Amino acid sequence: MTNIRSSGFTSKEDLQRHLAELEDEAPAEDPRDERARSEDLDAALREIAWLRKEVMDLREQWTKIEGRTEELPPHGTHYPWLRIMLLAATTIALGKLVERLRLGAAGAAAVPMITGQLERQLR
Known part of the structure; x- marks a missing residue:
């Protein structure tokens, strides 16, 4: 059975070298600054508030529809x-x-x- 994780490499040294290169290329921290993350958080909170309002509106419409169906004669x-x-x-x-x-x-x-x-x- 082949080791899927090391397939494509001729030796363990090649695999280690490749992993070291990938580690060097990967940034240690998120390149985005704190301000961009804060803006994303604010946008997400606005979206959540809008969705909550939509749910409240839909619940209100649902109760109106339920009230109308109870008034219908059988x-x-x-x-x-x-x-x-x-x-x-x-x-x-x-x-x-x-x-x-x-x-x-x-x-x-x-x-x-x-x-x-x-x-x-x-x-």
Whole structure:
């Protein structure tokens, strides 16, 4: 099995020499001065304050939306997605029926009307 860390070097001395060169090239300290770091910190704090304000605004909007949904009258079902799924399945089934019976354009035009009637009855 090869040593991944030393692959590409013929000997340990080559590896040590390469690591020493990398260490010499690397700066000991961050080249940026204290002022630049302070500006970055201030910008980050402003961003955090802005995000907190956005979260507060979104929470406020959420409570308004929740209040509106509680005021809505019930439509007989607590699962509106079930009604949508039922209507979609009915449309598909009627479409397949029209296709099998070969009713043509008149039958295809009747499918949306029948589905509309079913939707009104489900409300």
